[in-house]
Amino acid sequence: MTADKLLVARIGKPHGLRGEVTVQLHTDEPERRFVPGEQLDTEAAPGSGVPKRLTIRSTRDHNGTWLLAFEEIPDRTGAEGLRGTRLLIDESAATVDEEEAWFEDDLVGLEVRDGEGAVIGVVTGLDLGAAQDRLVVRLTDGVTVQVPFVEAIVPTVTADHVVVVAPPGLFDLYREPGA
Template sequence: MEYVVARIGRPHGVRGEVTVEVRTDDPDERFVPGAVLRTDPAAGQLTVAGARWHNGTLLLTFREVADRTAVEALRDTLLLVDIDEEAQEDDDAWYPHQLRGMAAVTITGTPLGTVADLLTGSAQDVLVVTGTDGREVLVPFVRALVPTVDVRRRKVVLAPPGGLFAELPGDEG
């Protein structure tokens, strides 16, 4: 299965460096020199030649791209990798496609809805849950609010504050 790890942004300088919008939780391991990435739309494989951080933005260079003009042609291209779910070692890490469609329930088992997506953010990720009433609810993906993710049982346990979901009335005072 393919997974998007970044989106190429604007060129940086004249020597083929490019900014990237990171979509992986470990860019320092993902974008090491020699890493081979596929592209969408297809522009051939790109091999990371260099990676460095500049003012909080990841800058990459690729062996196949020599200058600013060539990099400009790659703007908005997605960088992809293959993932092997069997080889996933971290029990506390999930890919968005694994979470989509999971049942969302409270700690006591009250159904809250279904996970529609996982939005990756710079500060934290956010679960998008379609509530049983059809509303879209955004839940910060932090342990205090999402204490359990059970991939095998296709269930996410939530501990949201009252009023966030229709099933959990807010304070009336």
């Protein structure tokens, strides 16, 4: 992703026959960001055939899942080809909320430290949830855990690390019994 672009959504699976797709949101303002006629830049795998820009044809919330359709994609076959495509906006078009947000690309690779500053792992992803986002962290012992990305548990995010103050037993949920 280029430095002057911000990720606002990632396209998931097709929905129906008319080219709609599910999207994993990376914006707090989908109603404002995804309006018919709006053009979004794309980032897709090389050779995928995904257009460099997509124009929103329609948008709707379907049982808590956002569905988008694009002028350039008329049917389910075309929608299937969009899977995994990132939808981007110019950084200059970002709102204050988006500018203050942390995006997956900003977080992956950051050291994870405990409250005393000891390194306990590295961020490997961000899992966006309907109720709450979760940092995906690979601990130093190789166990992968998910940490609720809330200020009470992740009070500090800097350019090179995050601090995780895990409640007792959080990491034990991911370990084999007796390990």
